[in-house]
Amino acid sequence: MSSGLSSLSSSDELDNFNPRTSPTTPPKPLEEELASLALTLPRPELLSDQEDVNVVSDGSAADGFGFGIQRSDEESRVGVVCEENVVGNSAAAVVVEGETGNSVREGIDGTGVVWGRTNSEIEVDRPVSPSSSGYAGERGSSGASSGRSEMDGIADDEIQELNDDVSVGDNSNSVHSWVPGKRHGDEDDASISWRKRKKHFFVLSHSGKPIYSRYGDEHKLAGFSASLQAIISFVEDGGDRVKWVRAGKHLVVFLVKGPIYLVCISCTEEPYESLRGQLELIYGQMILILTKSVNRCFERNPKFDMTSLLGGTDVVFSSLIHSFGWNPATFLHAYTCLPLAYGTRQAAGAILQDVADSGILFAILMCKHKVISLVGAQKASLHPDDMLLLANFVMSSESFRTSESFSPICLPRYNPMAFLYAYVHYFDANTYFMLLTTNSDSFYHLKECRIRIETVLLKSNVLSEVQRSMLDGGMHVEDVPVDSLPRYRTISPHLGQQRVPSEFTERFKESSAGMGGPGGLWHFIYRSIYLDQYVASEFSSPISSRQQQKRLYRAYQNIYDSMHDKEIGPHKTQFRRDENYVLLCWVTQDFELYAAFDPLADKAMAIKICNRVCQWIKDVENEVFLLGASPFSW
Amino acid sequence: MGLSTATTSVSEAIQLCVFDSRRGQQEGQELDKILFFYPADLPFTKQLYIIGLSEGLITFTRTFSPEAACEVIEAEKHSHVFFEAEQDIWMILVVEKNKELEAIWRMDALQKLLKEIHSLFLMFHGSIRLLLEKEPTGEASRSHLYSFITDYLNACEKRSALDRCCCDFLVGKKLQLPSFVDCLKERGTVQMLTIGRDAAIEVQALVRTLDSCIGNASCHSLILFQDLLVSTTLSPDDTTNLFSYAVLRLTPRVLSSGTSSWSYLIRGNAASHVAQHGGNVGNRVIRPLQHGKWSKGKDGFLETDIWGMGASGWVGSTPKICLFQTEEQMYLYVYQNKSLTLILLVPVSSVPNEELGISIVRQHILENASLKIMKVEETLSKGWGGENAYHVGGYRYLLVDGDRQVSRASPPGKVTTLAKESLLAMSKLREKVDLEKSRAKQDSVDEEKELEVTIRAKNNAWAISRITRGKELYMVLEKANETLLYASDMVEKFSNRYCNGAFSLD
DSSP, rough: OOOOOOTSSSHHHHHHGGGGGGGOOOEEEEEHHHHHHHSSSSSSSHOOOOHHHHHHHHHHHHHHOOOOOOOOOOOHHHHHHHHHHHHHHHHHHHHHHHHHHSHHHHHHHOOHHHHHHHHHHHHHSSOOOGGGGTTTTTSSSOOOOHHHHHHHHTHHHHHHHGGGHHHHHHHHHSSOOOEEEEEEEEOOOTTTTTTBBBBEEEEEESOOOOESSBBSOOTTTHHHHHHHHHHHHHHHTTTTOOEEEEEEEEEEEEEEEEEEEEEEEEEEEOOHHHHHHHHHHHHHHHHHHHOOOOOHHHHHOOOOHHHHHHHOOOOHHHHHHTHHHHHTTHHHHOOEEEEOHHHHHHHHHHHHHHTTTTSSSEEEEEETTTEEEEEOOTOOOHHHHHHHHHHHHHOOHHHHHHHEEEEEETTTTTTTOOOOEEEEESSSSSEEEEEEEEOTTHHHHHHHHHHEEEEHHHTHHHHHHHHHHHHHOOOOOOOOSSOOOOOOOOOTTOOSSSOOOOHHHHHHHHHTTSSGGGGGGEEEEETTTTTTEEEEEEGEEEEEEEEHHHHHHHHHHHHHHHOOOTTTOOOOOOEESSOOOEEEEESSSSEEEEEEOTOOOHHHHHHHHHHHHHHHHHHTTTSSSSSHHHOOOO | OOOOOSSSSSOOOOEEEETTSSEEEETTTTGGGGGEEEEETSSSSHHHHHHHHHHHHHHHHHOOOOOOOOEEEEEEEEEEEEEEEEETTTEEEEEEEOSSSTTOOHHHHHHHHHHHHHHHHHHHOOOOHHHHHHHHOOOOHHHHHHHHHHHHHHOOOSSSTOHHHOOOOEEETTTOOOOGGGGOOOOEEEEEOOHHHHHHHHHHHHHHHHHTTTSOOOEEEEETTTTTTEEEOOOOHHHHHHHHHHHTSSHHHHHHHHHTTTOOHHHHHHHHHHHHHHHHHHHHOOOOOOOTTEEEEESSBEETTTTTBBBBSTTTTOOEEEEETOOEEEEEEEEETEEEEEEEEGGGGGGGGGGHHHHHHHHIIIIIIIHHHHHHHHHHHHHOTTTTOOOOOOOEEEEEEETTEEEEEEHHHHHHSHHHHHHHHHHHHHHHHHHHHHHHHHOOOOSOOEEEEEOTTTTTTEEEEEEEEEEEEEEESSSSSSSSSHHHHHHHHHHHHSSSSTTTOO
16 A cells, blocks of 8 residues: 555566556457556556546446446456555645645546546656656757756747747757656636647547647636637538638647547647648547547547546657657658668567567567667558657656556557557667557567567677667768768768868868858758658757757748648759758658758758768668668558 | 628628627627628528637637737638728638639738728728718618629729739629739739839929929829839828729720620629618718729810719719828829829818819819820830730749839739649749748848748749848749759849849849
């Protein structure tokens, strides 16, 4: 009973706890499967307390269908015992929360959903231990532990007026850690601060019940949620479907997915298609957690309250939303690889292939959001969006880090209706390994596979190569070859090459001293169409702060959007110069190149540099891309 | 309500309404909000639906964007374009998207259309709010708006044979609004005639003569050659409004085109509606946009009975307009000599009575200015390069000077040679640029937007946009070479040759 949060997250207990969904469990009905999610969701120590479970079953009784823990098998009892352990602790935390602010009123609401949310707040408020900040140093920084105040300072899309302060703060330190989780949970639509947030995301049910809100308390936003629902249904009544509404700098984007409505309200100047894509990803993330079968709950009871099913997943959504500001995969619909010597990646692939033949659908070895190697069973292919969502789910959930886990997940692009089972294991702080299978009781088999793989990976030095690549970083714009001679080189430890001092080089160097790469090149993204992969350069000094990077990504999103117009696109080339950048974009049948230059860059030079970048990438493609993976047939 | 519900079904492809959100706030009174609705015979439930949706979103978006109101609702089948003409008085244009390519709109172009309607309305009738205050039942406002907007929409006739889409909104029973094919045009701007130094001096002298026609009173004048502006002494806003009106109703081309393009059927309908509204008010509704109401008199002055036909010919019948900024009432006199149209504005306050006014002006023109007018006309005609005077081989362009509200574009006949894909690419590019311009405006930073975008579209055409120091250049190059540098070079040459290097990079 007295085991606290910390003791529960120790790997020993979780080892027993996690495989709970495995062996001998007979195929479960949907409701049970969904209910069990509350137990398998990230950080089980935090969210699957008894309140939660009870409440879910209360709610479902009221809703008229049996939810909750009615399983009689041994496994689930074990789970329940564990949960009981948590109760005391979590309840205590709830009281504290109540005192400090907002959860008292929610408690009175009487809807059980409250607890799930309150828990997630505890999560955010919990001091961050250095080892647990999975998002620390997304771009290679190792400065993991920054305080809460800093976190708030750089939180994504803060209030507009704070912008200046934020950038001032940013200049001092280039990369802050970012911790997922709900912010500003005390706000609602009456708060001025809430209204001024730059980017809101809402998920609601077709009856207007709130399911998720990025900022503020879902329950206090019930009225607001109802007005969103009213807008959507009013337009539907008129025989139409609303896509977006614009007012000044604000864009309100609507997405209807069956009984689930998603809305984004943004003044970030991102175009409609980008924001819509982000809503699609949020929906996909929801499907990844629940499968599309959740629709059936709404069929049975239109007023079904989905929040309970998503309890504790705030971190997953907030980290996904955060990634919209830094991860190009969110709009490119491609994945990226950790740069590795060709042989190393081949070795990793061979090991994965070995186990993949034994009833495994996908075997994926990743380092943060970058793929090391990936193998699929015959004919099975993984959509980059699914990869993004899966990686986000795993990385944002603390529990996966602490021990091996076995969790039902759904790949929305693979099959939105069915759960797969993911075996997840971290080899080190950033490198993790996933095995996906359709078989719900293969935990022990997968565990064995993992042990085998781990042994080989260690022996063949793949993991240490991964560590090295992490330290070295990827492609640096400063290393763009500036002489036209073809070069064949190994990239380790750096993707660059020894620069040959030539007249040409010197000229470039002069023009770009301390300002990124040659010709004023600041950054580039290269996307290979056939491989469904992209490679982005590391950020150079002119775009070192978080704000600058985010602004650049938004500029990329805008240019991507204008290149890929649904009616007339894709365009072939675009050159764009504004007060911030020169952007050059080039779309061919084989690749897309997006490059950002100093706004004063010379046009002819910029074109030349882009050609160099493309050549450079071709030269090192077997190190920056995963070649020979089964083509993605989407 | 004064709005009749006819049984005939009118195409719902386009709806235009004007409503006052201050009115009809009590349940059951909602109809009172509606000041204008096209088509008028759309069932009230549908009219109220549009207004309900609009009001709902206006309120909703204010939560997040109190400083900038709702502008567009984009749905799968329709686009709703908003324009807050006056405080709480909204104009909403709903356009249906259909599979035809033509139904692709640029929002800013549609908004400018609403703005033009309202600006012209202000010029002739004053503000809608004022009308509503004078007569709270709203009857007068409704009948004014009804005839005005109907005349605007229905009776707009062709500006020129080649300029098909510019103003010819009514094709059959369908209104045709500016779509992507009009992407190299800018509504709400004036097109100027380029004149040489000598001609400019002559024009200058003429302007001085005209503006002093009534002693010390501050008169204003506007001179047009064909459909192009030669000179103005008005503010940019007033110039734009009067210019639009002149091109719609006063220039020789319009007067000579007669009523051939004028649909009898529509006129019949409009007339009956007006009779209905007008009758109730007991106050004659002036319809300045009514077609075919202006004609040239023997003395060169244009005459009309729009403002009524007084017993003695002119009493109570001199056209009057209201200036935009000063709100000063002005008498409007129009004199024409061949291709030259002179518009004279005389403050109402400076003329003791209408009859005297016209006679003074007439006498002044005939005695002091007629020679100068003839001379200017002759000079300008000599230098006039014809319809394609502003065509530049190899280029399809639009140049806009936002500060002066002036634009110049490739002749419409040349623009139509472009492929649909090219026009579409340009239209989409403009849509993006419009957005960035409006954001820059909202940021209200002193520095003006600087932007250069060059796109090579799928069909290999180049769509180019440059914005610098308040000037905008849009260009479509279809037969240009492959390289970006070549396209940039084309722009550079154009800029140096025709824009005094305004868009040149060095």
